[in-house]
Amino acid sequence: MTQQFAERVTAVAPTGARNAGVEDLARILEDQQGRKLDVIAAASALKFHAGNLHVEGVEPLFTEDGVTTVDGIYRPTAVADEGVADKLRIPLAYLRRMRADNVPLLDENVNAWLRQEPERRFMLRAFRGDGAPGMTPGEGVARALLSDSYKRMDNLDLLFAALEGVKESGHPVRITGCDLTDRRMYVRVESEAVAVQARELLRGYRSPFDERSGDELPMVSAGFVITNSEVGAGAYTLTPRAVIRVCCNGLTMAKDVMRAVHLGGKQDDGVISWSAETQRRMLQVITSKTTDAVRQFLSREYLGAKVAEMEEAAGKRIADPTKTIEHVTKTLSIGAEARESILAHFVRGGQMTAGGVMQAVTSTAQTLADADQAAALEAAALPALAAAASHG
Template identity: 30%
Template sequence: MKNGRSLVSLAQELERQLHSKKDLVVSSSLLRHDTDDRGDTRLVIEENSGAVRYGVTPLARRQLADKLKIPYAYFERMREEQPVLLDRNVNTWLQSDDDRRMIRTLDGQVRAVLSDRYRRLDNFDLAESVLPILQQLPEVRFESVELTDTKMYLKVVTPRLTYEMAPGDIVQAGLVISNSEVGQGMLSVQPLVFRLLCRNGLIAADRSLRKTHVGRTLATEDEGIAVYQEDTLRADDKAFFLRVRDVVQAAVSETTFRQTAIKMQRTLNIPLIGDPVKTVEVLAQRYTLNDSERSGVLRHLITEGDLSGYGLVNAVTHFSQEVEDYDRATEFEALGGKLIELPATEWKGLAEAA
């Protein structure tokens, strides 16, 4: 499993962000786009106190382009080559658009441009709610926690529940909680299987909880803009986070863990009788792996010498430790969970690739 930051570092950063972020629900007509000669973009927002200029992150640029139905590749070409044209396009569509947007800012940067129906389920409140519950799990170990530009991850393991895949090959029970404040995924609680031999983590495809960030329309007041302070946001989310705490216990239950472990163990009986290179090529095509990722999975499959479905699953999850981007590394851990759920017909296509 890919290493993240320490739990103390995570708590410190969540606390810092709590005092540096601000959410606004704004009529599109109160937004103005401005690009300088270097291609740096700003959103100028007419707030109650006057015009305020914010930087714009790459993700927020993409979301803004999507909201205005401007192809992102064209948006970026204008930004780099014709910034005046970009501003003219964006501002024309903003002024002709009656929609309201939720603008999420952090450290003076617009980090997300979302619908006014986007429900804020924030990382600080999530951590405050579930960390005490996680710490009460028997002998709990925070194996990996991280806060990326798009998501927060809490990955924990408890050695209370173990399962022997093969002689000497032990896995332990765990769970992963993930959340995005910027529209890049649902809040989810998922079972995790942790393999001691290689310290691989596999995220089960079974979802104990998935909560979309969609709720009622916000800011129906007459004024053009509404700013949501942290006490308002946290009160709005508190009831939901109580449900998250209940789900955590189910995600590390003996029943859930054994079901996932048995599915994983069954892949031991799937021999890869075809060409391993072709098997990984089929895998790469099916799950959109780039050339570097395909080569890395193949290297682990050959090096570990287990030409079975189980070997392929572990090659995928082991490779995740080498992936530089934490979000992408987690996707490889989840890919391992998808593989153990494959029906026999799809395994046949992988195992007999030639």
């Protein structure tokens, strides 16, 4: 039975984007905002049937806009399945195997653990189906199963608050690309007005995309990436990012990240509807923190210091690229497919140094269709530089 049905269930996902403009991202987020449903529910109100999450016995919400019905059927995304596994302490690999090969066993396992603590409460983040393609009337999408103390920070609100903070910082910037996945939102920002020369870092390097020379354009721009997760996959963050102009490779500097975590107090059962004043205060903090972070990250002093740190390790010659890249990817748990791409980019880049390994990692990240994987690989670039420089 279950293989075809299980794939249909887990394939349902919110609309995403890769390398989109900020206007397109905002339109997607606005559409999602109108379909969101967030509810605190006891385990006794939840059960799995045919691989779907059923909600029963939760009071509807009555507002001036009408009645919000919660009870219904919600198809779990892969992210929601991960939340179920985490909250019920079911090994994720086992849950995925049941999803793929034996959905009735999946139902039995999940329901047994839900019945173990019927009063335990969760936050369910969902989308209403609203007649979407492939959805039957009354169906929705289960986006995440989270703690009942999870504090919502929605992508659309945070996007506007963060961009307001950028505006208040006074720095001229441009948004170079936006991604949206089931897990996270990414917004990449660059300031060409804040740049430094990096001749040692780019000596002998050529872009693997168009073979432009780093010696002819040895410039690195300051920037940052705004990241948020609505489904428990990470805090709101603003991470500094250096951009190599000759190839647009991005180097995120995770150790200097600014974070705002999604933790709050316990919340009452039922549909969650925060007051406008609560939302306003939270977003004011985000705007203020963003302004402070941008002023720090978009400075020549900060960028110059980071480039100098890179250049200390980047000049180490690589005698055996295959062994070095194998060592780097194994150390950083980078998969075989990405490893082969990194090696190919390293050869095309022509820079037989630890810096060339770093560049190959970030240029490979640009080619990945999966935005979460691309962001993870970009974040691995500086650790890759260190690993390559210290190898043999």
